Amino acid sequence: MASKLSANGYVTSSDSKLYYEVEGNSDGPTILFIHGLGGTTNAYQPIVPDLQDYNIVRFDWGGHGRSSTPKTTSIESYVADAEAVLNELKLSNVYVVGHSLGGLVALHFAAKLSDKVKALVLFGPISPPPEAGQQGLKGRAAAVREKGMAGIADTVVGNAFAAESYKSRRGEVALAREMLTRQDPEGYALACEAAANSTPPAFDQIKAKVVVVSGKEDKVSTVQAGETTTQKLGSNAKQEVFEGVGHWHMLEATEKAIEIIKATFS
DSSP states (O other): OOOOEEEEEEEEETTEEEEEEEEEOTTSOEEEEEOOTTOOGGGGTTTGGGGTTSEEEEEOOTTSTTSOOOSOOOHHHHHHHHHHHHHHHTOOSEEEEEETHHHHHHHHHHHHTTTTEEEEEEESOOOOOOHHHHHHHHHHHHHHHHHOTHHHHHHHHHHHSOHHHHHHOHHHHHHHHHHHHTSOHHHHHHHHHHHHTOOOOOGGGOOSEEEEEEETTOSSSOHHHHHHHHHHHGGGEEEEEETTOOSOHHHHSHHHHHHHHHHHOO
16 A cells, blocks of 8 residues: 555644654554654655554654754653644544654653553664763764764664665665765754663553564664563563564564554554
């Protein structure tokens, strides 16, 4: 089935204009998609054509993609961005899909608005980093402010894909690179700093079912990290591991990603 937008536009959140897209079945259950660091609404483009029975909502958080760059960002501001989009569309009782840093945002969102979230699928959710990770993210922020996105794009993309995926899925690699190189350097830098300064979500406030998806070859959010997140979520959570997959689960294992979403949100 083809992917076809039914609505798109902008909504204001804090001091940023947020771009959003809606497609699928407006009478179906809503899925809110939250992209990760360096991503956009297009991060989920390979999977949404097979989810047209759902009301699909995607947005670019402040500083990414087609959204304007605010003066500051944080995990809390990205949660507010998601909330602003839902309020604009008058939606509640949603399913949520998050990738990478968007997975951490999704967990904070589910903790804050536990009455609005029915279930979550998290692809490679990151956790607040230790000191070394914080310094690495702050160093990356400084690098893109100085040299722009092209200076880091190939290294970041190369590290994110599994070795075989990087060789065989050239179109998907190109999509990831295009999303990254098109980012506003300041917006990306702010997101790096937001990740560096992030805190854990209130796990005890998350009532929804959660499926944590880990790539066996993911060096950004390892299988062990996914297991730890799953354990912190308690009995309502489980982990699924994709063999031969790195950090771009939706691009490297598209069919499996679709199956997980349908099974969890059925």
